[in-house]
Amino acid sequence: MAALAAVGWLKRLCSVVLFLSQLYVLSGRGSLSLEHSDPQAQLSEVGLIPRSTHVPPSNIPEATGTPPYVILCPSNGPCSRLPPACMSCKTNNSCIYGKPAIFECQAKPQVHCIGPETFAINMTCQFCWQLPPSDYTCSNPTNCKTVSCPRERYRANCTVRDHIHCLGNRTFPKMLYCNWTGGYKWSTALALSITLGGFGADRFYLGQWREGLGKLFSFGGLGIWTLIDVLLIGVGYVGPADGSLYI
Known part of the structure; x- marks a missing residue:
């Protein structure tokens, strides 16, 4: 009888030990908790993988070119005397078409001149394509008929003369009559x-x-x-x- 009682107590003791071991594992403190951990983090702890793989960008300066208008702009001269292609002006919304007006201008980037950064320019309030024909030059093709009825027109590319101030683009298209000559009298x-x-x-x-x-x-x-x-x-x-x- 004593032997049977000892065997019963031994079984109960094993059950208690097994229950305590399972409770310890489920609490996250046992060896099974490694299944939920980050393997790379563990390897980085021991030095097998570097902590950061970010590569800083290279500090190579970007190449800056010289704008084409710079070669047309004189240096060491008054800013207000620069050619129109060398300055940029703000729009004067209060100007009256065809009347003289004052515009606030400044030299374009990389243009060297003498005087204040912002200066005033007197010009007529009109766009470049509204200038009289004597203030701009246009391309002159030789593939249209000047003697025809009605007279033929062609699409010309016109450019404002260097000393003329105007608003808008200084190069513009325009429909003109054929007016070229082959030298016949x-x-x-x-x-x-x-x-x-x-x-x-x-x-x-x-x-x-x-x-x-x-x-x-x-x-x-x-x-x-x-x-x-x-x-x-x-x-x-x-x-x-x-x-x-x-x-």
């Missing part, structure tokens, strides 16, 4: 038409070879074609074959 064409028109000399001079040959072999259309060409060249209706203007 109206007086020469008319003289040839009157004197040698029966042989087609006027048409040959203007570069119209087919019409010139027609007049030559028809003796000026028996004089009728010659008379008509004198009138047409005289009023400027017949012009050079390349479509240019007389000089």
